[in-house]
Amino acid sequence: MPILRLCPYIHHIPPIRACADGGGHETGSKPVSWRPKVSPQLNRWSRARTIRSGRKLDRSSSRTQTLEPNHHPPPPSLPVDPDGAVGVDGGDFSSAKSIYIVSDGTGWTAEHCVNAALGQFDYCLVDRGCPVSTHLFSEIDNREKLLEIIKQAAKEGALLVYTLADPSLASASEQACKLWGVPSTDVLGPVTEAVSTHLGVSPSGLPRGATGMPLSDDYFRRIEAIEFTIKQDDGACPQNLARAEIVLTGVSRTGKTPLSIYLAQKGYKVANVPIVMGVQMPRTLFEVDPKKVFGLTINPLILQDIRRTRAKTLGFGHDTRSNYAEMDHIREELEFAGGLFAQNPAWPVIDVTAKAVEETAAVVLRLYHDRKHKCTMPRISKRY
Template identity: 70%
Template sequence: MISSTALTLSNLRPIPSPTTASLPESKSKPSSPSTSESSSPPKPQARRFKPSPQLNRWSRARTIRSGRKLDRLIQNPSVEMTSSNSSPVGNNDGSELHLLSPSKGSRSNEDDLKDLTAGKSIYMVSDGTGWTAEHSVNAALGQFDYCLVDRVCPVNTHLFSGIDDVERLMEIIKQAAKEGALVVYTLADPSIAETARQACELWGVTSTDILGPITEAIASHLGVSPSGLSRWAPGRKNSLDEEYFRRIEAIEFTIKQDDGALPGNLHKADVVLAGVSRTGKTPLSIYLSQKGYKVANVPIVKNIGLPRSLFEVDPEKVFALTINPVVLQTIRRARAKTLGFDDEMRSNYSEMDYVKEELEFASKIFQQNPIWPVIEVTGKAIEETAAVVLRLYHDRKNRCSMPRISKRY
């Protein structure tokens, strides 16, 4: 039950005007020539630290993420909240929540005015961890990577997680109205989501509900009503369910099986990765383990035999990784420098002749085991390679006629 709440401006700090702001004593009261000549030599003043604009932006971003000091006018100095024209928003319990309407007010200081060119803001509001909102926004921003960051359309994202209180939600939306930000929210409680929608509409804030439409579609498809609880709500019993502990077990298994350790346990793995050094086996293994898959990786080194268990496990769960030799040489050179290898060791590890020979050695092993799919990882992100591995894994496991990654709930 959400009680009626009226938000006021009693806790807002007044923003000093540039014309009335007090000046340092040395500037506001200039000394006369006679006084300066007779006085003793001035003491050297301590140098004032002037943070860079980038540090200022980071500091403000941390403040916004923490949910504190949201009343500061950041990017839209022509807008402030007044209580003279408040409008009620109805709650499900029949009560009213009075929202303050934005109106034009005084301008802020010069630092805030400079933020007008710092990029537009996107507020991501969630009653849980914010994972869904954050990844949805990041996926959408991928369509604009040609103009983001130091180009023509920089964007600042701010994540607010664990927002299950209406009053705090109103503070965030109020700040979004001041800053001219886009609000993207995933709120499981229909009443809170509706309150957010009405508040954004009243204050002229552009908003998008990510969770609501798909929840309604699934509810209509299943013919049942949603619970309205966040995934991590205390009242839910499945927040630490069997799948959660299975993922933890998969992560622990994967860490123990890294870089060819404990080859006798390869038969317990869901996925086995094989490839030469620096083909991304370890980060790919960790990424897959966080999705609940037990992964083992086996390094292929020139003229060193592979463990017998690699050829005894189910070949359909073994995946071979390969990479372009030029890219591999660049990665190995950087790695060798980081590890402090001497010139002799570096030449054996990162020189082109040795790199090509090792890739050819691995290629012969892959040809002897044609059922192992060979995945090219050059220029691919870990997520891309993982999607290929999982698609092939599920195709083999479920014998699907169309490529898919299936999962039962």
């Protein structure tokens, strides 16, 4: 039976038994006083969450808890903390919903999945003030750490989202969450199982980048792409544009640099070239394959707000004479850039207004791969 296969992982977890006289005698279900062993690290995390939520720390509460006579002992297969849903240091976490993100690697996958999911609840999180607190626990590679985190999640009533490549850790997490009533979601498991069934082979059970695993070619390709992209930022080294896989161009503050870095982290060598009135564009930009070049544009009102904020960051005051954030100058720049794009109709023009970096990157990569594989696509000059 499938449940029996999960049991061996749980039997290795030693039970915690409360002792009344400190002499190691089991007390069963009789009332006892005891001092729970609280992790200093989880203690600090709990205090930090309390401070971030604006609540006052309660340092007067005693750490000594008393088991009630009607307290039922847990099954012996997992340790339990009998102090219920009271947070460490007596903190009350009822004002914010907590989400714990647990991974035996960096946690990047689970963290981005949670952030993408939270994006579907902006109407609540922003407009109606539904407080949510997220915390990432990365490099969790043993059962003791994992159970300590799940124990704390049970106290706070938190949701547990995990990506655990090790089957024993994933199984222990599932069993502990069921036992302590912690809602949980395994992000990696269903996808891994589906891929395993499709390929007909078993997964390694090791997190990405685990110690002892050889670094893949993909890793070195990403590192090389990031180094190249940083050197090519803001029009630097125009003689290397031919080596770039993707070239971004647009007026100032259209998000060329963050988009370049994001694409580089995915393994693409990216160069970006700013469009500035009165400054001649590098000749090599028009010599590279036009299928590599992507134009960026933005709504002038949004661009003005961005530039005003940028000007304040740079220390420009109201008495500073600069047309950087003036609407007339912004419109002239965008018209100049539009004329350049019109002269090069093979460059797709992407409107980044109200788009996150990830959304713009998705459009760029879709067009890039469509062209690379010569897929049928709409008119190149269309704005996306």
